[in-house]
Amino acid sequence: MRILEEPAFVLHARAFRETSLLLELLTREHGRIGAVARGARSAKSRWRNRLQPFRPLLVGWNQRGELGTLTGAEEVATLPPLKGEALMCGLYVNELLIRFLHRSDPHPGVFSAYQALVGSLSAGEQIQPLLRVFERDLLQDVGLGLQLDHEAGGERDLDPATHYEYLPESGAVPRDNQADSAHPLVSGEALIALRTGQINDSQQRELKLLMRRLIRYHLGDKPLASHDLFR
Amino acid sequence: MNEEPLLEQLIEALRCLPGVGPKSAQRMAFHVLERDRDSARHLSTVLSKACDVIGHCADCRNFTELERCRICASASRDSSQLCVVESPSDVIAIERATGYRGKYFVLLGRLSPIDGIGPAELGLDQLKARLAEGEVSELIIATNPTVEGEATAYYLQEMASQQEIPVTRIAHGVPLGGELEYIDQSTLAMAFSSRQSLSR
Ligand SMILES: [Zn+2]
Numbered sequence: 271m272r273i274l275e276e277p278a279f280v281l282h283a284r285a286f287r288e289t290s291l292l293l294e295l296l297t298r299e300h301g302r303i304g305a306v307a308r309g310a311r312s313a314k315s316r317w318r319n320r321l322q323p324f325r326p327l328l329v330g331w332n333q334r335g336e337l338g339t340l341t342g343a344e345e346v347a348t349l350p351p352l353k354g355e356a357l358m359c360g361l362y363v364n365e366l367l368i369r370f371l372h373r374s375d376p377h378p379g380v381f382s383a384y385q386a387l388v389g390s391l392s393a394g395e396q397i398q399p400l401l402r403v404f405e406r407d408l409l410q411d412v413g414l415g416l417q418l419d420h421e422a423g424g425e426r427d428l429d430p431a432t433h434y435e436y437l438p439e440s441g442a443v444p445r446d447n448q449a450d451s452a453h454p455l456v457s458g459e460a461l462i463a464l465r466t467g468q469i470n471d472s473q474q475r476e477l478k479l480l481m482r483r484l485i486r487y488h489l490g491d492k493p494l495a496s497h498d499l500f501r
Numbered sequence: 502m503n504e505e506p507l508l509e510q511l512i513e514a515l516r517c518l519p520g521v522g523p524k525s526a527q528r529m530a531f532h533v534l535e536r537d538r539d540s541a542r543h544l545s546t547v548l549s550k551a552c553d554v555i556g557h558c559a560d561c562r563n564f565t566e567l568e569r570c571r572i573c574a575s576a577s578r579d580s581s582q583l584c585v586v587e588s589p590s591d592v593i594a595i596e597r598a599t600g601y602r603g604k605y606f607v608l609l610g611r612l613s614p615i616d617g618i619g620p621a622e623l624g625l626d627q628l629k630a631r632l633a634e635g636e637v638s639e640l641i642i643a644t645n646p647t648v649e650g651e652a653t654a655y656y657l658q659e660m661a662s663q664q665e666i667p668v669t670r671i672a673h674g675v676p677l678g679g680e681l682e683y684i685d686q687s688t689l690a691m692a693f694s695s696r697q698s699l700s701r
Contacts (some may be wrong), residue, residue: 284614284616288519288520289520294560319685319687319688320685320687322648322687323648324645324648325687333695345685345686345687348686348687350689350690350694351647351651351690351691352651353651354655355653357648357651357652357655358652359616360648361615361648361652362614365614365615366616370614370699471609494614495614495615495617496614496615498614498619498620499612499614499619499652501618501658
């Protein structure tokens with residue numbers, strides 16, 4: 271199979287053989303793919319500086335079996351490079367995608383969300399609320415979505431004034447006291463904010479803890495390495 | 502059944518060298534056996550000795566066969582400047598090209614969470630302790646301008662500013678003798694955004 275001019279981002283690149291790179295790419299129509307960029311690490315490669323994360327590319331590759339062979343990579347636009355905290359968040363998101371998306375499993379919605387997120391990170395927008403919405407949508411897209419429309423059991427709407435224990439398999443269970451819950455409680459107000467995407471400063475922390483716990487739950491034994499970088 | 506196990510083993514062993522595929526390994530093996538057995542014996546002695554004796558400098562992590570490397574042990578190097586690089590070859594490059602008289606810290610890698618390389622793997626605890634000793638008054642970051650090199654730089658910058666140590670970063674941009682029209686977009690964007698004032 272020969273693919274031409276497909277919108278893509280490099281999620282990760284690692285040295286492969288003497289002068290090549292093994293790339294994990296997020297593509298719009300083909301999902302995450304693994305591809306070898308032959309000779310990309312040699313001094314005269316035209317790809318040498320281009321195959322870096324967070325740069326919108328148009329790529330071509332030949333796919334035979336598990337790994338593709340890169341045939342082309344053009345930079346579509348130059349975004350200001352990610353810096354500081356935005357860069358760390360970008361690396362976190364790349365790890366998230368590598369862990370949650372299987373190779374050659376198309377998720378065009380995730381691609382669009384990622385494209386927008388990279389643009390926002392590059393423009394220096396406020397990062398944390400964007401990350402929560404991205405995590406919410408990614409989990410939804412891979413079939414692990416949160417239940418944010420109603421309480422666990424489905425009979426009552428989420429109440430902004432109630433506190434909940436959020437359980438990954440059943441949803442938000444009302445709790446009167448923190449002592450009744452095995453996990454930090456999260457307010458109905460914050461869960462509703464996560465649903466609408468209108469997250470304010472006072473809800474940041476509980477939502478960050480909630481998403482971190484759910485991601486850890488879904489990833490099982492091997493937690494995200496980039497969580498260590500965020501302390 | 503394999504009739505020549507040693508020959509096979511030799512060819513296979515040579516393939517651990519960078520850039521050596523099966524064909525080149527076979528060529529090398531036949532070359533030393535046909536006409537250069539003495540050099541090969543010498544290589545094998547030196548190789549084995551180097552693997553036993555060469556370790557890492559206690560101060561900068563660079564390769565050395567002593568407790569401290571030549572640069573760290575030198576009284577004429579300035580301990581108030583510390584330049585952080587990714588690899589031993591970066592030390593050699595800076596030593597050749599510049600008149601830098603400070604010291605180094607060699608990370609032997611760069612932050613790459615996906616590959617399991619975090620602060621601990623890069624000896625950053627050791628670097629932190631070094632900064633806390635108070636002798637360093639300028640931390641010069643010379644990691645590569647790749648995404649992972651930048652992430653490493655950011656981490657180092659945070660670490661140094663927690664201890665209120667001034668941080669500088671080597672400049673990146675247009676190569677000398679290069680022409681703007683042939684430079685890739687990202688390099689030019691980087692050079693443009695880190696422009697310097699020329700007015701006095
Ligand atoms: Zn040393």
